[in-house]
Structure formats: structure tokens, C-alpha cells
Amino acid sequence: MNGYTIAVVGATGAVGTKMIQMLEQANFPINEVKLLASKRSAGKKALFNGKEIEIQETTADSFENVDIALFSAGGSISKQFAPEAVERGAVVIDNTSAYRMDAEVPLVVPEVNEEAIRSHKGIIANPNCSTIQMMVALEPIRKQYGLDRVIVSTYQAVSGAGVSAVKEMKEQAQHMLNDEPYEAAILPSGGDKKHFPIAFNALPQIDLFTEDGYTFEELKMINETKKIMGDDHIKVSATCVRIPVVSGHSESVYIEVKEDGASVASIQELMKNAPGVELQDDPDNQVYPTALEAEGKKETFVGRIRKDRDLDKGYHMWIVSDNLIKGAAWNSVQIAESLHKLKLIKTTN
């Protein structure tokens, strides 16, 4: 059978393990899956379509004969190995922030800007998790009514910080439930000086702070939105907050549209027909999205759409999606599907 050889870099991580699951559901033929990780994880095994695959250490030579390499092992690993993979003929789909704002690298949410992948030069970037779900929901509104302004406050899950952060949250929670002392060594950001407990708490810091008081996570949402929508004039601001949820980012999003004619009903109608979106918006019956319900699903769920009480063109909504699935693994596999669908990739063997 003529199929692709796919490499997953970071195969033991929170996103990597989901990438393997999502590849099982991909709409393209796969000949071989190579699972790559750090030396520490080499020799471990994982299942792909019921078959055991041994995890190998990532080296430059790992990418020989690889057609598509999905990276999710941190920015420094991408910087080190993505060019090696490209040199060996692979197309890299990178889920780190390493290349996202590189003008040469398309930043793609297939429901929004699939065509951008045509211009790739070997690397395609997968946007930040919190950006992706917002793009899927807002793009149909932008296309219909224009988008002047976005203000988002996030309620982000701990799995976005990796498996060890989830483990720590659960340990903290158990200690707190037992009225025992607890420790914090990971969040808000592995590379930062101080650490705070996340269990039964809310941390208004994701990633490091920049000079103007915003975090890098907030700047990712701001800058990636403009790049993906191809419009530098959209006003975007973000406050990114970690809350004690395992998986599933929630977002309180305020938008101002440009054109007349929008209404709650018309935006609901757009959401019903939007690819990748499921409308869950029926306040009378308490229908709205929640993180626990979204966990494990591919869709972006939108609810609580309501008009601002003061501004005619202002709307509020609540956008939820599984940060590991649509926010990371599924979006990456969708990009691979797009490469296949648009015939932008050939098998090397």
C-alpha cells in the first residue's frame, strides 16, 4: 500500500499521546508511524492501531524516509530537529511556538486558513491551543460581519502545561482534601522563578511575562489571531488564566463586529454551520459548553452568545474545546490531512 511514514516527536507527552490517537482517525493512508522522544523515554512502547511500537530517541537520522513529522516536544527540540527533518524531505507540522510568528511559516487552523499551507517551505506551524478554538468560532463571524475587536479572558486547563503539571495538580488537590501540606514546583511556568499551587486556585500567569506586563501566552493569542485571520488591524487583547481543570480550555470572549446586521440569532446560525463548531446555546434549558463535557472531543463548543447591553455591535460568548485535541493533536493531524487533500505531499517510498 502506498501510504505515508509519519513521525511523532514528543510521543510520550500529553499532546504526543493524543497525536497517536488522532492519527488512528486520520483520513490518509499511513504505512508507518515512528514514535520519537527523549533518550529517557527510548525503549518504552505505545500502541498505534493495536500494534506495539517502540519509542526511539530523536536524532537527525530519525527523519530519513519520513513524509510528515509532527513535533510537540518543546520549542528547543523543534529548533534543533525540524530543519533536519525538512532537509531529509519531511514536512514538519510543529506544535510549539518556535516558528509560529516566522513570516516564512504558515500558521494554520484548517477550518480558517487551510490554503495558507500551499506556501509552506517545509515547516507548518500549529497555533497555540487557546488561539485555535477562538479562531474556529470567530472566523465565520469575521467573514460575515467583519471583526473590529476581541477581548478574551481564558480559563485554561492544566494539561496544557504537560503530564507532570496534571500529576502535581492532582497531588495538591489530594493533600488539600486531606488538610495536609502541599507543594508547588511546576506552574505557572516551568522556566520561571516562583511556583504556585493550582489546585483550588486560579493563576493569572501562563508562560513568562514580557516587558509590557503581558505574558507570552497572551501575546500568542494576540499575534496569532492577526496572522491566522490575515488582518493586522483587528484589536485583540487577552488575559490568560490557568484554572484547576485537567483538559478543556474555556474562554469568555467579547467581540465587536464591523458591519450592521448581526444578531444573537444570526451568530447562532453561523455557528451551526461552521466547520468544527458545535453550538451549545440554549440558556432556558441550561445548555452551554463546559470543559468536562468537551474533554476528548474534536469540536469547538460555543454557547452563551449574547448581545452587549450597551454596544450594538458587541457580543459575548463562551468558547470551549479540548486543548490537547483541537488545541493541539487534532489540529496538527488536520493539517496533515490538508496536505494530503490538497496533494501537497507525496510518499517518499
Add this chain to the structure above:
Amino acid sequence: MNGYTIAVVGATGAVGTKMIQMLEQANFPINEVKLLASKRSAGKKALFNGKEIEIQETTADSFENVDIALFSAGGSISKQFAPEAVERGAVVIDNTSAYRMDAEVPLVVPEVNEEAIRSHKGIIANPNCSTIQMMVALEPIRKQYGLDRVIVSTYQAVSGAGVSAVKEMKEQAQHMLNDEPYEAAILPSGGDKKHFPIAFNALPQIDLFTEDGYTFEELKMINETKKIMGDDHIKVSATCVRIPVVSGHSESVYIEVKEDGASVASIQELMKNAPGVELQDDPDNQVYPTALEAEGKKETFVGRIRKDRDLDKGYHMWIVSDNLIKGAAWNSVQIAESLHKLKLIKTTN
């Protein structure tokens, strides 16, 4: 000693128990504290200044000789007994939503509009928890620069829904940590049809829904802000969300001021000098407020003050306070202190 007789109605509740603690720290003389609750709780005992007090069933006659009655036993209890208390000469400080929007009833955050209590006709309303902390932080900014607009997304603690909701969250969390089935019977709102788990989740519903898609909690923030600040023209919108925190509401607040001249530094300076506010805003050293740190404290903590990147008069900030303390019990006791300080109350005995 010439002191007041104080009644606490709802003395066994999440707020009532904090009211007793806060009364121990009040700046006025107390002769007697009467602890009132439902028939079910009558006979239980609680400590006030180390002295055991038996809890009595609330009846109209409970308010004989009471000077100040603090109510926090739900709106229907306030509707039933507040007029009885007033008839017997007590001043009622009501922590429910029963009278807040009544034009005859002052709605008071002492740091903001203490003078409003002079017009009371027997009942003074304590604002909603999520409103109070926002008012304490925003009023100094409004006074200096005017306030055109507020958009707030809340991260509200479970204790706002009472002791039983906290108990249920902890049980759910324990079951989830054990990978066991769990139940939800209380949140998002005791009086609503459906219930959702709050542990490791975020619920975009607090209180019931109104006809236009906003919840009553959101309308409380919108309407109470205008009443407390005495300005119907401030544009206010709110998205109120419950997260798995025991006590301590966090708020992501966006404001637009009216006048020129504001800056991050000038707003930080206002916060440093604002009564009831503690500035915790030093991103370089990861200093910002969190719910866990605010728990048990009387202050409202403000941090992450930063300029909107697109609008010159737009600012974002993160406001945290203990919803049971400043958001309820402490603000009520502060109102009692104001009554005493402004000589608006005499002892009946």
C-alpha cells in the same frame, strides 16, 4: 457598658459564620450577639469572643431590642423578617439580593459610598460579592479619570453557593481523583433544573438565566455597579463563571477611562492609596493576586494592571478578594461600623 445588640440571621451559613468572626473585630461596642437560623439549626452552639452562644430559631420576636440585624439567610428570609426587625427598631444590613435594587434602600460599599447610608429607612443592602471587590478597586480610578466602560469575566469560588456546595465539590474532587463515579445536585444554581459537576470544571452559569441570556449574577454586577457608583451611564457587561476554588473570587476586568492622563503607573499609585485595596503588581517578580492567597483576608487585591495594546484609555487588571469576607461578612460589618461612626444608630438598651 453601653453597647449594641447585634443579631446574625443565617448564623450557621458560610457567610453567617464569617459574620460572627468579623463582629469580633468590629470597631464598635457590642453588648450582646444573638445568633439566629432556621428551626433545624436551633439549639446548636457557636463561639463569639470565646463565649458559647446558643443558636435560636428566627422569629419576628427575635428582633426585640436588637440594634443591628445582619441578614444572610437567603432572599426569602430577608423579605419575611427584615421588615419585622425594622418595625422593632433594628437597622437591617441585608446580604441577600432582596432589597439591593430597591430605590429606597442604600446599596453600600463603605470605601465607595459610605454617605449613602445616611438615607436609610431601616434597611441597608450589602452588594453582591463579585460586585463589591470590583467597586473597591474601580472607584478610585473612576474618581480620578472617570469610567466609561467595564467588561468583567469572573472566576468565582464555590463558597458563594454555600457550605453544601463546597462539600459537594470536595466529594466530587475526591471521586474524580479515585476515578470513581460522582454526582452533581447543587451547582450551578440550587433552584435550577439541571446540575453540573464543578470539580475540575468551569461552569458559565451563576444564579438563574434571565430572558436576554444574561444570568441574574451578571445583571447584579451590571446594575449594582451603576447604583453604587451613582452613574447610570457607565457601560458594564459581565460574564460570571464558577470555578473549583473554595473561597476567593478572581476577576479579569477591562476598563475604559474617560479622561486623559491615566497610565499603568498612575493606576498603580491610586491602588496603593485606595482604602481596602492592596496592590500586588510586580510581574518581574511574579507578584499578582491569587484566590488561595486572598482567602481569609479583608483586603481586595489588585494586580496585572496593564494598558490595552490598542485603546489609549483601555486598561486590564486582575482583582481578587475573599467572597465570604469583603464580599459579604466584612462589608456588612463595615456598614455597621459606618452606622456607628456616623452616629446614625443608638443602643436600644
